[in-house]
Amino acid sequence: MTLQLTLTILLNGLTLAALYFIVASGFSLIFGLMRTVNMAHGSLYMVGAYVGYAVFEPLYDQDVWYAWYVGLVAGMAIAAVLGVAMQKTVLGWMQGQELRQALVTIGISIIVADQLLANFGATSRQFFAPDAIFGASFVPGVGRYPTFRLFQIGVAIAVGIGLWLLLNRTKVGLMIRAGVDDRDILSACGVNVPLVNIVVFALGAALAGLGGVIGATAQPLAQGVDGRFLLISLVVVIVGGMGSITGTAIGAILVGLAEQVGQALFPTYSVILTFVIMVVVLALRPQGIMGRAR
């Protein structure tokens, strides 16, 4: 294998990891604060992507430059709205019953997937990136590489830094971190914990929607991606550790690289590599690489 090919594979792995990080960080954020395993996270991704596309398409036909950006915002907004609706109507009042919440979100994801199929059909769709991030750029050692994929890494880094700043430098972040440690005392301090929950759920769901639009620009969007990205989110946070942003980043990089390297070296067995990583981490550190022991 030439050096150039190796570097290309590694870069592919990193761009994939960037997408995984964006999606899984939302999942991890929601889990970290609320102990809610949102099994509908993949559905939020898919809703964000499809609705974003429905907004993007007519604008793109009119050839306006901001079509993609509007689609992106619409995708994030609809995912956030759906996430808040879920938290408000059903998940909020069964706080603490983790298994029941997981079952409820599974039920929601079945309905959402079926309704998306009914409304959007089974044809695959793909966003066209705006001119500014379309085409190819030169990367030293690799050669010409799709600009959008580099942009993807940029978005992931921005999301990571943004989340870190939010959690560590703002008052809302203070409340979220306090809520992770002890919800009851936080509530006793006069903080409106249900409201904090809703804010976190909106944020986590919006990240799924963001991932949806970005993912549907990088690769075609079709039915069934909800399961794929739910699985990715699960594996990434199991490997990286629940509720830790750094852990999610490490998990995403490991899973993204494993997938690309595996596909290059042993195509039909590549899936196993991802799960070998998961099993090894579970055997050595059941709480995940950066997870805190409980």
Add this chain to the structure above:
Amino acid sequence: MIAWLQSRAGLWTAGGFAFLLVLPAILPELMPANQASFWLGNIFGRAIVFGIIAMSLTFLATYGGFVSLAQMSVAGVAGYVVAITVNGAAPSIVGGLAYMTAIPLGIVAAVLAALFVGVVSVRTRDIYLLMITLALAMGFFRFVETNIAWFNGYEGIRNVLGPTVFGLPFRDPHVIYYVSLLLAATLYGGVLYLVRSPFGLVLQGIRDNPRRIAALGYNVALHRVAAFGVAGFIAGCGGVMMTIYNIGISPGSVGLGATINVLIMSVIGGLGHPIGAFIGSLIFAFFDTFAATIYDRNRFNTLIGVVFLAIVLVSPDGVIGLAKRSYAYLKAKSAPQRWDKPT
């Protein structure tokens, strides 16, 4: 045994089993012959086959507290091993074995796969266990879907017709029905027996308080893994039946949808007693078949999703819990009337 048969639960079970035994004789009296064979094979027969797989989950969840989503994959391992090794399957990947050898081999493979799932998840509980087993299940699905050499990828393996039983071909709906029914009844009785044994009691102790059980000197991890092995045996039997019932196996049989369907069956019926698995799978088969008439031809998933959601929201312990509560409610309602009666 006699005392159990005299209890209310025992009477219900024996009555239900007797009803299912004579069902093939009753159905043709109620409807035309082709409809009767459809009801027998596609609703009751299928409900029993998938009920076995669902029971492996119900067993783990009820007595161990482990909601494992890998049970469909474990069943799939058994099905795939049979399909890979048995004579006459198409394409023939290994072939050469008779059903008498291939089926036990498949069940052994399922038990080993289940023990592996048990070992991987041994240090986790509750929601973590659910996530890890779901991840393992999806990993198995993606592996069989992408691997051509052993699993024939997306196409899967077809033409697994099943053995002949007492000279009768397995494809006869009555043969499939009775074999599944007797298998299900045996496994069901086995589960009820096992949970009263010392092993079953320790398992229930682990569910309620693993620390106390460990302090009593029991090896919690070993009991947990063994429980997964037992569930693997049940799921393996179900997986073999499922593969023969479907005349083959493909990744779709072990995908996310199939995995979730098993969970739906168990939850709708009720995680609380093994019979819930069969009640749930019967309700599921019923909705699956009549979704077209009830709501919309292609929107089965929405319908079953709404039913599932309603059950989880209203009665987390499923139809069984609903029945129990209604019974208690009716009893409580009729009780005050006795006050009025002069004694």
